[in-house]
Amino acid sequence: MLIETMTTKYTFTEKKDTRSGFGVGLLEVGKQNADVVALCADLTESLKMDAFAKEFPNRFFQVGIAEANMIGIAAGLTIGGKIPFTGTFANFSTGRVYDQIRQSVAYSGKNVKICASHAGLTLGEDGATHQILEDIGLMKMLPGMTVINTCDFNQTKAATIAIAKHNGPVYLRFGRPAVPNFTPADQKFEIGKAVTLIEGTDVTIVATGHLVWKAIEAEAQLAQLGISAEVINIHTIKPLDDAAILKSIAKTKCVVTAEEHQMHGGLGDSVAQLLSRKSPTPQEFIAVNDSFGESGTPDQLMTKYGLDTTDIVSAVHRVLKRK
């Protein structure tokens, strides 16, 4: 593989799962703020919430396999000043409880942090019942909902700490597998602020979540071919950092969006909507194309569904021809 001869502009010393970043961040924010409470629907270890539960047993609520009730209790806990973090798989954090989130949290303006692990194909072998690829779309459609999809351990930890200080409902999406941990441990996480990881002039790659590292790998491959790619890490899908994207597009004149989500309703949709209004620009989408996932290893699935580094490189070639 070409990638093995490439040197990316970012390095990592270890692979870690984003969900562990959430767990560490939750514990830290629990120490910082006594009003932070946490709820889990029988997936405490999977969500890495066990450290918080052990440290703050009175502020941790095990609700059992009853996600709708969990969301409602979280909404109620805000009345009197608590800051609840709910934890379960992304599928059960969104689609299963959409109406509860819509009415009791979003419409009611409650300060609930809906934290969702095991999002997307990289859940792997459990198959499509658990691999939600629609959650970003579901959540970004709710008025007032902030939607965040983090790319590595450090960013997930920073995001978890940051959203506790943000007053309003938040959807925080992360995953199961160990992935390169390359963002700084001491990073400042600003909700709604894109991070330009690599500057380039020929094409903009806008990526979120696990696709951010793949975009970095793609940039290295493209550089070998003499193509200068700008890589933007979009951790906040809503509100989208319009200015950062428009600034980059003004320079590169084309864009590839990359996400572990359905093409319909995802980051690419948000970017396309922005560009069609402000600056129509050729765009290619790296996303799942109107399909459910299936069982397999995370790597196999990312390859089969076209979410790999080589897919990003191919998309760049396609979009460059459309400039």
Added chain:
Amino acid sequence: MADIAQLNKLCSQVRRDIVRMVHAVNSGHPGGSLGCVEYFVALYGEIMNHNPKAFSMDGKGEDLFFLSNGHISPVFYSVLARTGYFPVDELKTFRKLNTRLQGHPTTHEHLPGVRVASGSLGQGMSVAIGAALTKKLNGDKSIVYSLHGDGELQEGQIWEAAMYAAANKVDNYIAAVDYNGRQIDGDVDNILTLGNLKAKFEAFGWETLEVANGNVLEDVIAGLKKAQTYLGKGKPVMVLLHTEMGCGVDYMTGTHKWHGKAPNDEQLQAALCQIEETEKDY
């Protein structure tokens, strides 16, 4: 204790408000609203420790109420207004464009007295439990109340919440069911029977009591005061209020047909003839 005669007069005025509000916009839910008048007047006029003049979302140090069956907003709004949460005159804006009195209650328009949106059924018990848990965490000895429709109990989330409250000893919480036996499509027993409701809640671990006539104010007050004696003993408390849908307007009783239908001009007059104007109509 408040003057019962005075509170009964308030009940009468609230009934007038309800039928006038739904008539004015030719929409809304008079039946369930009329059946719950005594519960609301008991709660806001006698039972709860609350602060209408300085409403705060957090309600620290106050008793809190959550309406889960949000479609009976007319009775909720009338009682909130007439106990001082907002001007009575605002009742005339019910369901009209730009109103704070939305068809179903919401916090979105910042109406004093409302702490969560409701209308999509089955969610209010979970929210009330959350608020009760926060009161415990805050060392706040106040009580949380909620009201649910009987048809609403067909929603599964209610039973998730009921299981949770008992398992976790949420004993600063008194829920109530508007047990009128009717829902939109007909009698609850014909749609999806609740079976032995008292036995169900008891089996779920709740202290459960019944008020045989939920449209007699003294009985409702006595029932809620009895319920208060069960607080702090490791169990959530359920009050099954046997009410009559449409109570106070003869032609609206004995049927489910006035669940979500407004009276026409003639029907309004027929209703108002039966209900004394004890405070001034808005």
